[in-house]
Amino acid sequence: MRLLLALVAALVVCAPAAGAVPVVVIDAGHDLRANLQTEAIGPGSATRKIMDGGGTRGVVSGTTEAELNLAISLRARDLLERAGVRVVMTRTTTVGTSIGNIARASIANRAGAGLFLRVHADGAASASSRGTHTLYPALRAGWTDDIYASSRSAARIVQRELLRATGFPDRGLQAWSDFTGFNWADVPAILVEVGFMTNPNEDRALATGAMRQRVAAGLCRGALVFLRRPAAACGPA
Numbered sequence: 001m002r003l004l005l006a007l008v009a010a011l012v013v014c015a016p017a018a019g020a021v022p023v024v025v026i027d028a029g030h031d032l033r034a035n036l037q038t039e040a041i042g043p044g045s046a047t048r049k050i051m052d053g054g055g056t057r058g059v060v061s062g063t064t065e066a067e068l069n070l071a072i073s074l075r076a077r078d079l080l081e082r083a084g085v086r087v088v089m090t091r092t093t094t095v096g097t098s099i100g101n102i103a104r105a106s107i108a109n110r111a112g113a114g115l116f117l118r119v120h121a122d123g124a125a126s127a128s129s130r131g132t133h134t135l136y137p138a139l140r141a142g143w144t145d146d147i148y149a150s151s152r153s154a155a156r157i158v159q160r161e162l163l164r165a166t167g168f169p170d171r172g173l174q175a176w177s178d179f180t181g182f183n184w185a186d187v188p189a190i191l192v193e194v195g196f197m198t199n200p201n202e203d204r205a206l207a208t209g210a211m212r213q214r215v216a217a218g219l220c221r222g223a224l225v226f227l228r229r230p231a232a233a234c235g236p237a
């Protein structure tokens with residue numbers, strides 16, 4: 001009996017390792033209101049940045065970036081959950097003041113995310129700026145050395161799937177050293193800029209349910225491929 005109990009205890013202890021349900025934390029960028037308070041850009045840093053400048057807005061659609069980010073994020077959540085992933089959202093409404101980026105990273109860290117997926121759209125002074133790109137944390141000892149390689153790998157995979165989804169020009173990958181939400185993350189972290197809301201064509205496309213669903217499916221596929229799970233559950237490419 002004692003041996004049996006020991007075996008059961010051992011199985012219980014081992015259980016989470018094999019076949020554990022992966023967690024994706026989806027961070028819909030911004031919120032209804034910007035947050036101009038400041039926070040340290042990394043643990044122990046004297047350099048501070050504002051929590052959230054508020055994001056951009058669709059030049060044709062008039063949609064705020066916060067609304068677009070959330071619409072895509074909710075669709076991606078539904079697809080990932082259907083594929084058997086546990087999803088934690090940093091927000092599910094666009095009604096408040098942005099919580100800032102340390103708070104967003106903390107949600108991902110506490111959830112033990114297999115991927116911290118940050119969803120944004122871009123804006124530029126020039127209406128001709130366009131395309132899809134994906135950002136990941138630059139290498140910095142003590143801050144991102146533990147997540148650098150995995151984040152870069154996730155960025156590569158998700159960017160590839162996103163490009164197939166949007167059909168927008170490929171602006172590639174960029175490593176960022178001063179993103180608070182990256183420097184505080186202890187889990188693989190990327191930030192996608194799905195397109196430019198200041199470009200009329202991309203804004204018009206991103207305002208449609210069809211394109212939002214394609215982008216969500218691309219994010220779902222990218223996340224699952226990175227997590228080494230079958231991506232077919234996300235729907236067609």
Ligand SMILES: [Zn+2]
Nearest residue numbers: 029055120121
């Ligand atoms: Zn943004």
